[in-house]
Amino acid sequence: MSEATDYSRETENLDNCDVEAAYARWAPIYDLTFTAVFRPGRRALTAAANKADGPILDVGVGTGLELPMFEPHTEVYGVDLSEHMLRRAAQRVERERLSHVVGLYKMDASRMAFPDAAFACVCAPFVLTVVPEPEAMLDELARVVRPGGEIILVNHVSRKDDPLAALDTWLDRHVAPKLGWRPQFPWSIIGDWIDQRSDMELMERRLLAPFGLFTMSRIRRLPLSQDVDAPVMPAELEYA
Numbered sequence: 213m214s215e216a217t218d219y220s221r222e223t224e225n226l227d228n229c230d231v232e233a234a235y236a237r238w239a240p241i242y243d244l245t246f247t248a249v250f251r252p253g254r255r256a257l258t259a260a261a262n263k264a265d266g267p268i269l270d271v272g273v274g275t276g277l278e279l280p281m282f283e284p285h286t287e288v289y290g291v292d293l294s295e296h297m298l299r300r301a302a303q304r305v306e307r308e309r310l311s312h313v314v315g316l317y318k319m320d321a322s323r324m325a326f327p328d329a330a331f332a333c334v335c336a337p338f339v340l341t342v343v344p345e346p347e348a349m350l351d352e353l354a355r356v357v358r359p360g361g362e363i364i365l366v367n368h369v370s371r372k373d374d375p376l377a378a379l380d381t382w383l384d385r386h387v388a389p390k391l392g393w394r395p396q397f398p399w400s401i402i403g404d405w406i407d408q409r410s411d412m413e414l415m416e417r418r419l420l421a422p423f424g425l426f427t428m429s430r431i432r433r434l435p436l437s438q439d440v441d442a443p444v445m446p447a448e449l450e451y452a
Protein backbone atom coordinates (compact mmCIF):
# COMPACT_ATOMS: atom_id res chain seq x y z
CA MET A 213 0.00 0.00 0.00
CA SER A 214 1.87 3.10 -1.13
CA GLU A 215 -0.76 5.83 -1.10
CA ALA A 216 -3.55 6.65 1.32
CA THR A 217 -6.96 6.68 -0.38
CA ASP A 218 -8.85 10.00 -0.18
CA TYR A 219 -12.39 9.53 1.13
CA SER A 220 -12.59 12.89 2.91
CA ARG A 221 -15.63 15.09 2.53
CA GLU A 222 -15.30 18.82 1.92
CA THR A 223 -15.35 20.80 5.13
CA GLU A 224 -15.41 24.53 5.84
CA ASN A 225 -14.50 23.87 9.48
CA LEU A 226 -11.65 26.21 10.38
CA ASP A 227 -10.73 24.10 13.41
CA ASN A 228 -10.17 21.06 11.23
CA CYS A 229 -7.97 23.27 9.05
CA ASP A 230 -5.98 24.21 12.17
CA VAL A 231 -5.58 20.52 12.97
CA GLU A 232 -4.46 19.64 9.44
CA ALA A 233 -1.99 22.53 9.40
CA ALA A 234 -0.65 21.53 12.82
CA TYR A 235 -0.14 17.87 11.81
CA ALA A 236 1.52 18.88 8.54
CA ARG A 237 4.09 20.56 10.82
CA TRP A 238 4.23 17.65 13.30
CA ALA A 239 4.50 14.84 10.71
CA PRO A 240 8.28 15.01 10.04
CA ILE A 241 9.15 15.05 13.77
CA TYR A 242 6.14 13.18 15.19
CA ASP A 243 7.85 9.80 15.72
CA LEU A 244 10.90 11.41 17.35
CA THR A 245 8.69 13.36 19.74
CA PHE A 246 5.80 11.02 20.56
CA THR A 247 6.99 7.41 20.24
CA ALA A 248 8.01 6.91 23.88
CA VAL A 249 5.52 9.10 25.76
CA PHE A 250 2.48 7.50 24.09
CA ARG A 251 3.85 3.93 24.06
CA PRO A 252 2.14 2.67 27.26
CA GLY A 253 -1.19 3.99 25.93
CA ARG A 254 -0.74 2.33 22.57
CA ARG A 255 0.25 -0.96 24.25
CA ALA A 256 -2.81 -0.97 26.55
CA LEU A 257 -5.16 -0.04 23.72
CA THR A 258 -3.88 -2.60 21.23
CA ALA A 259 -3.79 -5.37 23.88
CA ALA A 260 -7.53 -4.79 24.45
CA ALA A 261 -8.31 -4.41 20.73
CA ASN A 262 -6.46 -7.61 19.80
CA LYS A 263 -9.23 -9.57 21.57
CA ALA A 264 -11.84 -8.31 19.10
CA ASP A 265 -13.62 -10.90 17.03
CA GLY A 266 -13.71 -9.03 13.71
CA PRO A 267 -12.35 -5.96 11.92
CA ILE A 268 -10.70 -3.17 13.92
CA LEU A 269 -10.80 0.52 13.01
CA ASP A 270 -7.91 2.75 14.16
CA VAL A 271 -9.22 6.34 14.13
CA GLY A 272 -6.55 9.05 13.97
CA VAL A 273 -3.94 6.48 12.98
CA GLY A 274 -1.34 9.23 12.49
CA THR A 275 2.05 7.89 11.38
CA GLY A 276 0.90 4.39 12.34
CA LEU A 277 3.02 3.88 15.46
CA GLU A 278 0.44 1.48 16.95
CA LEU A 279 -0.05 -0.53 13.74
CA PRO A 280 2.76 -3.06 14.46
CA MET A 281 1.18 -3.69 17.91
CA PHE A 282 -1.99 -5.20 16.43
CA GLU A 283 -1.58 -8.94 16.11
CA PRO A 284 -1.09 -10.51 12.66
CA HIS A 285 -4.44 -12.35 12.86
CA THR A 286 -6.35 -9.04 13.11
CA GLU A 287 -7.78 -7.03 10.22
CA VAL A 288 -7.06 -3.33 10.76
CA TYR A 289 -8.33 -0.25 8.94
CA GLY A 290 -6.94 3.23 9.67
CA VAL A 291 -8.28 6.73 9.06
CA ASP A 292 -6.80 10.17 9.60
CA LEU A 293 -7.57 13.75 8.61
CA SER A 294 -3.93 14.53 7.82
CA GLU A 295 -2.52 13.36 4.53
CA HIS A 296 1.01 14.11 5.80
CA MET A 297 0.55 11.72 8.75
CA LEU A 298 -1.20 9.07 6.64
CA ARG A 299 1.60 9.02 4.08
CA ARG A 300 4.01 8.06 6.87
CA ALA A 301 1.62 5.37 8.10
CA ALA A 302 1.43 3.92 4.57
CA GLN A 303 5.24 3.90 4.36
CA ARG A 304 5.40 2.07 7.71
CA VAL A 305 2.93 -0.56 6.50
CA GLU A 306 5.07 -1.20 3.43
CA ARG A 307 8.42 -1.05 5.23
CA GLU A 308 7.37 -3.37 8.06
CA ARG A 309 5.16 -5.59 5.85
CA LEU A 310 2.14 -5.19 8.08
CA SER A 311 -0.20 -7.36 6.06
CA HIS A 312 -2.92 -7.16 8.75
CA VAL A 313 -3.40 -3.48 7.81
CA VAL A 314 -5.90 -3.72 5.00
CA GLY A 315 -6.75 -0.05 4.34
CA LEU A 316 -5.68 3.51 5.22
CA TYR A 317 -8.07 6.33 4.33
CA LYS A 318 -8.21 10.09 4.58
CA MET A 319 -11.44 10.75 6.47
CA ASP A 320 -12.81 13.06 9.12
CA ALA A 321 -13.47 10.96 12.24
CA SER A 322 -16.73 12.85 12.78
CA ARG A 323 -18.10 11.95 9.33
CA MET A 324 -16.73 8.65 8.10
CA ALA A 325 -17.68 6.87 4.90
CA PHE A 326 -18.02 3.40 6.52
CA PRO A 327 -21.41 1.69 6.81
CA ASP A 328 -23.16 1.30 10.17
CA ALA A 329 -21.89 -1.44 12.50
CA ALA A 330 -18.91 -2.25 10.26
CA PHE A 331 -16.34 -2.93 13.01
CA ALA A 332 -15.99 -5.24 16.00
CA CYS A 333 -13.71 -2.70 17.68
CA VAL A 334 -13.10 1.01 17.10
CA CYS A 335 -9.95 2.51 18.65
CA ALA A 336 -9.00 6.16 18.97
CA PRO A 337 -5.53 6.53 20.47
CA PHE A 338 -4.73 10.16 21.43
CA VAL A 339 -7.39 11.66 19.15
CA LEU A 340 -10.41 12.79 21.17
CA THR A 341 -8.59 15.86 22.53
CA VAL A 342 -7.62 16.80 18.99
CA VAL A 343 -11.03 17.01 17.30
CA PRO A 344 -13.13 20.20 17.45
CA GLU A 345 -16.34 18.34 18.40
CA PRO A 346 -15.53 15.26 20.55
CA GLU A 347 -19.22 14.34 21.04
CA ALA A 348 -19.76 14.25 17.26
CA MET A 349 -16.76 11.99 16.92
CA LEU A 350 -18.04 9.69 19.70
CA ASP A 351 -21.44 9.48 17.95
CA GLU A 352 -19.68 8.48 14.76
CA LEU A 353 -17.56 5.83 16.52
CA ALA A 354 -20.79 4.46 18.03
CA ARG A 355 -22.40 4.35 14.58
CA VAL A 356 -19.64 2.25 13.01
CA VAL A 357 -19.09 -0.19 15.91
CA ARG A 358 -21.21 -3.35 16.01
CA PRO A 359 -23.69 -4.02 18.80
CA GLY A 360 -21.62 -6.01 21.31
CA GLY A 361 -18.43 -4.34 20.03
CA GLU A 362 -16.08 -1.97 21.82
CA ILE A 363 -14.87 1.60 21.51
CA ILE A 364 -11.42 2.06 23.08
CA LEU A 365 -10.15 5.56 23.75
CA VAL A 366 -6.81 6.68 25.10
CA ASN A 367 -6.31 10.36 25.77
CA HIS A 368 -5.32 12.93 28.34
CA VAL A 369 -8.11 13.63 30.83
CA SER A 370 -7.68 16.67 33.10
CA ARG A 371 -7.64 15.95 36.86
CA LYS A 372 -7.86 18.34 39.81
CA ASP A 373 -4.75 16.76 41.34
CA ASP A 374 -2.89 16.86 38.02
CA PRO A 375 0.54 18.46 38.59
CA LEU A 376 0.31 19.83 35.04
CA ALA A 377 -3.18 21.40 35.45
CA ALA A 378 -1.89 25.00 35.46
CA LEU A 379 0.21 24.32 32.38
CA ASP A 380 -2.84 22.74 30.66
CA THR A 381 -4.90 25.87 31.34
CA TRP A 382 -2.20 28.17 30.02
CA LEU A 383 -1.62 26.07 26.88
CA ASP A 384 -5.38 25.86 26.30
CA ARG A 385 -5.75 29.63 26.35
CA HIS A 386 -2.70 30.54 24.31
CA VAL A 387 -1.47 27.89 21.90
CA ALA A 388 -4.10 25.13 21.40
CA PRO A 389 -4.71 25.79 17.65
CA LYS A 390 -0.95 25.81 16.97
CA LEU A 391 -0.40 22.62 19.00
CA GLY A 392 -3.26 20.88 17.21
CA TRP A 393 -4.86 19.52 20.40
CA ARG A 394 -6.82 20.67 23.43
CA PRO A 395 -4.65 20.41 26.58
CA GLN A 396 -7.67 20.71 28.93
CA PHE A 397 -10.12 17.83 28.58
CA PRO A 398 -12.59 17.08 31.39
CA TRP A 399 -13.85 13.50 31.95
CA SER A 400 -17.43 14.85 31.73
CA ILE A 401 -17.15 15.04 27.93
CA ILE A 402 -16.87 11.22 27.80
CA GLY A 403 -18.96 10.52 30.93
CA ASP A 404 -21.91 12.72 29.92
CA TRP A 405 -21.88 11.28 26.43
CA ILE A 406 -22.12 7.71 27.81
CA ASP A 407 -24.90 8.77 30.21
CA GLN A 408 -26.93 10.18 27.32
CA ARG A 409 -26.68 6.98 25.26
CA SER A 410 -28.89 4.08 26.24
CA ASP A 411 -26.82 1.76 24.03
CA MET A 412 -23.39 2.39 25.59
CA GLU A 413 -21.78 1.28 28.84
CA LEU A 414 -18.41 2.08 30.38
CA MET A 415 -16.47 -1.14 30.93
CA GLU A 416 -13.16 0.23 32.13
CA ARG A 417 -11.51 3.54 32.96
CA ARG A 418 -7.82 3.11 33.68
CA LEU A 419 -5.02 5.62 34.31
CA LEU A 420 -1.91 4.90 32.30
CA ALA A 421 1.78 5.70 32.44
CA PRO A 422 3.53 8.04 32.41
CA PHE A 423 2.28 9.45 35.75
CA GLY A 424 -1.40 8.73 35.05
CA LEU A 425 -1.28 11.43 32.40
CA PHE A 426 -3.47 9.40 30.04
CA THR A 427 -6.69 7.46 30.54
CA MET A 428 -7.91 4.39 28.71
CA SER A 429 -11.71 4.19 28.43
CA ARG A 430 -13.32 1.00 27.16
CA ILE A 431 -16.93 1.53 26.14
CA ARG A 432 -19.18 -1.26 24.96
CA ARG A 433 -22.05 -0.87 22.53
CA LEU A 434 -24.71 -3.07 24.10
CA PRO A 435 -25.91 -6.06 22.13
CA LEU A 436 -29.30 -5.21 20.60
CA SER A 437 -31.27 -7.29 23.09
CA GLN A 438 -29.83 -5.20 25.96
CA ASP A 439 -30.47 -1.80 24.36
CA VAL A 440 -33.28 -0.43 26.53
CA ASP A 441 -34.61 1.67 23.62
CA ALA A 442 -34.76 -1.30 21.26
CA PRO A 443 -38.25 -2.74 20.92
CA VAL A 444 -38.41 -6.14 22.67
CA MET A 445 -41.15 -8.45 21.41
CA PRO A 446 -43.03 -10.30 24.17
CA ALA A 447 -42.44 -14.05 23.89
CA GLU A 448 -46.11 -14.84 23.25
CA LEU A 449 -46.09 -12.66 20.11
CA GLU A 450 -43.16 -14.45 18.54
CA TYR A 451 -43.85 -16.32 15.33
CA ALA A 452 -43.47 -20.06 15.51
Ligand SMILES: C[S@@+](CC[C@H](N)C(=O)[O-])C[C@H]1O[C@@H](n2cnc3c(N)ncnc32)[C@H](O)[C@@H]1O
Pocket residue numbers: 228231235246250254271272273274275276277278291292293294297319320321322336337338339342343
Ligand atom coordinates in the same frame (compact mmCIF):
# COMPACT_ATOMS: atom_id res chain seq x y z
C1 LIG B 1 -1.82 12.85 18.59
S1 LIG B 1 -2.02 12.15 17.01
C2 LIG B 1 -2.22 10.42 17.40
C3 LIG B 1 -1.69 9.55 16.30
C4 LIG B 1 -1.59 8.05 16.64
N1 LIG B 1 -2.87 7.50 16.98
C5 LIG B 1 -0.59 7.82 17.74
O1 LIG B 1 -0.93 7.15 18.73
O2 LIG B 1 0.54 8.27 17.61
C6 LIG B 1 -3.66 12.62 16.57
C7 LIG B 1 -4.02 12.25 15.14
O3 LIG B 1 -5.43 12.50 14.97
C8 LIG B 1 -5.61 13.03 13.66
N2 LIG B 1 -6.88 13.76 13.61
C9 LIG B 1 -7.18 14.95 14.15
N3 LIG B 1 -8.45 15.30 13.89
C10 LIG B 1 -8.98 14.29 13.16
C11 LIG B 1 -10.26 14.06 12.58
N4 LIG B 1 -11.26 14.94 12.70
N5 LIG B 1 -10.43 12.94 11.88
C12 LIG B 1 -9.43 12.02 11.75
N6 LIG B 1 -8.21 12.19 12.28
C13 LIG B 1 -7.98 13.31 12.98
C14 LIG B 1 -4.39 13.92 13.47
O4 LIG B 1 -4.18 14.21 12.11
C15 LIG B 1 -3.30 13.08 14.08
O5 LIG B 1 -2.71 12.22 13.15
